[in-house]
Amino acid sequence: MEAVNMSQLGDVVLRGMNDEIAKHFNADVVFIKSGMHAPLDEQFRIAVENLKAGVSPADEKATLVVVLETGGGFIETVKRMVDVMRRHYQEVFFIIPNFAYSAGTVLALSGDKIFMDYYSILGPIDPQYADDNGESMLPGAGYLAKFEELVDRINRSKAKGPNANRAELAYLIKRFDPAKLFHIEQAIEHGQALIEEWLPKYKFKNWTTTQSAGKPVTLALKKQRAKSIAKTLGDATKWHSHGRGISMDELMHDDIKLLIDDFGADEALSTTIRNYHGMAIDYARQLQLRGFLHTKNGMRRI
Numbered sequence: 001m002e003a004v005n006m007s008q009l010g011d012v013v014l015r016g017m018n019d020e021i022a023k024h025f026n027a028d029v030v031f032i033k034s035g036m037h038a039p040l041d042e043q044f045r046i047a048v049e050n051l052k053a054g055v056s057p058a059d060e061k062a063t064l065v066v067v068l069e070t071g072g073g074f075i076e077t078v079k080r081m082v083d084v085m086r087r088h089y090q091e092v093f094f095i096i097p098n099f100a101y102s103a104g105t106v107l108a109l110s111g112d113k114i115f116m117d118y119y120s121i122l123g124p125i126d127p128q129y130a131d132d133n134g135e136s137m138l139p140g141a142g143y144l145a146k147f148e149e150l151v152d153r154i155n156r157s158k159a160k161g162p163n164a165n166r167a168e169l170a171y172l173i174k175r176f177d178p179a180k181l182f183h184i185e186q187a188i189e190h191g192q193a194l195i196e197e198w199l200p201k202y203k204f205k206n207w208t209t210t211q212s213a214g215k216p217v218t219l220a221l222k223k224q225r226a227k228s229i230a231k232t233l234g235d236a237t238k239w240h241s242h243g244r245g246i247s248m249d250e251l252m253h254d255d256i257k258l259l260i261d262d263f264g265a266d267e268a269l270s271t272t273i274r275n276y277h278g279m280a281i282d283y284a285r286q287l288q289l290r291g292f293l294h295t296k297n298g299m300r301r302i
Helices: 006-025 040-052 075-088 103-108 140-156 166-175 178-203 219-233 248-252 267-286
Strands: 028-033 063-069 091-095 113-116 128-130 137-139 292-295 298-301
Touching: 006 028, 006 063, 006 267, 006 292, 006 298, 028 040, 028 267, 040 075, 040 292, 040 298, 063 075, 063 103, 063 267, 075 103, 075 178, 103 178, 178 219, 267 292
Parallel strands: 028 063, 063 091, 091 113
Antiparallel strands: 028 292, 128 137, 292 298
16 A cells, blocks of 8 residues: 655645635635736636536535635736636635735625735735736836826926937837836726726625614715725825735725724634645645645646
């Protein structure tokens, strides 16, 4: 009989941790550690369909729990993933043990509930774009902000004559691609539009009265709050950096007023989430995986 190796043991332990969270929420559970870009959306679709395959109606889960860690990526990838989730599940919960930036924040805001603790962070809505070599992903808001800064500087300049602002104009022409600027602007607007659509539909669906005055909450009020949240999270001048973390307390503060469930308040659940997160990250590192999906069916490379 062949002895169990460390890889097999790690897989068994991870499946057990996934099952603990699944039992707590009576849900299917998927752990995503990846940038929001292809082939994540395709691999996610396959993983979800495999979770549903061969399950009897009596055992089928209505809720999907997504444990999420991501540096961000493309809004289009997020949209396709949400389409998959809502095709197969009535409710979707997001757990953020560490961070979910940019497009990952947009993804989390598509959920019916968001679970964080004092250490967890989301990020500003800042879609990314590929550098000139196509090797690295860079924050779009920074590119857009620098362009607007140069344009403003030229417009405010009091210099006269044909050679005025020659250096700024030359840099502007050389470094900024109009097509890329348009793409970034559209991605930011798309992300905000999705938040304005998803928050009233999912996260705010059970919000019936205001917390302070107890007044009835109308659809118009839900849309107004969603628009305010999207605008605040998309304000590059407020957050200053793609990597600026926004904590649970900041998300719940008066500026944003987003209800977050604190998984840290449940010691047993917190321990389970932290163990699953830490074990999955370490296991993937040993397998030399830069990105992965994990479900009760095992690990998928991204």
